[in-house]
Amino acid sequence: MHRDNGFLPPEHPMLSLVRITPDLVLNFKEFTCDFYMIGLKDVKAGHWLYGRTKFDHDKGSMVFWKPRQIIEIKNLEFEEDGFILLFHEDFLLGNSLQGEIQQYSFFDYETNEALHLSPKEEKVMRALYESIALEYANNQDEYSKDIILANVNSLLRYSERFYKRQFINRKNLTGKTVTAFTKSLEKYINEDRLTKDGLPSVAEMAAQLQMSPRYLSNLLKIETGKTTQELIHIALIAVAKNKLRTGNENVSEIAFELGFENLSYFAKLFKKETGSSPKDFKNHLLN
Numbered sequence: 001m002h003r004d005n006g007f008l009p010p011e012h013p014m015l016s017l018v019r020i021t022p023d024l025v026l027n028f029k030e031f032t033c034d035f036y037m038i039g040l041k042d043v044k045a046g047h048w049l050y051g052r053t054k055f056d057h058d059k060g061s062m063v064f065w066k067p068r069q070i071i072e073i074k075n076l077e078f079e080e081d082g083f084i085l086l087f088h089e090d091f092l093l094g095n096s097l098q099g100e101i102q103q104y105s106f107f108d109y110e111t112n113e114a115l116h117l118s119p120k121e122e123k124v125m126r127a128l129y130e131s132i133a134l135e136y137a138n139n140q141d142e143y144s145k146d147i148i149l150a151n152v153n154s155l156l157r158y159s160e161r162f163y164k165r166q167f168i169n170r171k172n173l174t175g176k177t178v179t180a181f182t183k184s185l186e187k188y189i190n191e192d193r194l195t196k197d198g199l200p201s202v203a204e205m206a207a208q209l210q211m212s213p214r215y216l217s218n219l220l221k222i223e224t225g226k227t228t229q230e231l232i233h234i235a236l237i238a239v240a241k242n243k244l245r246t247g248n249e250n251v252s253e254i255a256f257e258l259g260f261e262n263l264s265y266f267a268k269l270f271k272k273e274t275g276s277s278p279k280d281f282k283n284h285l286l287n
Contacts, residue, residue, distance in 0.1 A: 020082035
């Protein structure tokens with residue numbers, strides 16, 4: 001990336017900071033790498049491909065990449081100053097962030113699910129970047145890595161906080177997503193796809209709504225208090241309860257109709273949602 005854009009070599013083999021300016025034009029040939037990348041930008045024009053999804057530069061101001069995703073950038077121009085921070089996954093070795101970074105689901109979001117920062121939030125992010133840049137420019141010593149990663153960790157924590165604010169502030173959008181998700185799930189059930197195709201996966205439901213699985217789950221969690229998987233289970237148990245009330249099928253037949261290949265898994269899930277086993281539930285109705 002440095003070579004293709006005529007940048008000076010990075011100061012550290014596992015860490016790179018690129019300061020974005022309005023006169024900068026970025027070009028990356030299609031590549032994949034073992035680096036995490038965090039970008040704060042205001043894109044004016046250009047082609048940006050990440051994970052085979054084209055980036056919409058009218059949406060969001062902060063994006064996150066994870067290792068081994070395909071990235072391609074052509075003639076990317078910017079409206080104002082920003083930054084790109086890159087750090088190799090091995091740079092995290094020996095630091096608590098090595099395990100903690102997996103919890104940040106926004107690394108699995110698509111580019112059209114970027115973080116929209118308010119002016120105050122952007123100041124926070126820029127200040128953290130400047131702290132990293134200051135340490136990066138100093139002579140490296142035994143404290144440098146920990147200081148840099150402490151600021152990276154803060155940047156990620158603030159990102160998670162700001163994403164939650166974004167979900168809350170966009171409740172109109174979130175409410176539409178909950179409605180669309182419910183309709184999509186009902187359609188899946190009503191078309192008898194459970195018997196033919198089995199249980200609907202989170203990935204499939206997200207694809208129908210043109211979202212990444214983790215973004216959909218986080219958005220639904222804010223609005224309903226439940227993840228995508230939990231909402232799928234609740235809907236299926238509601239259908240099961242209705243079948244137990246009105247049908248003549250036994251528990252195993254109902255489980256099969258709902259796409260459960262494992263009867264014990266169905267019974268465990270049913271008890272978790274209702275407080276009783278399917279058999280006890282049906283017996284109670286009969287009595």
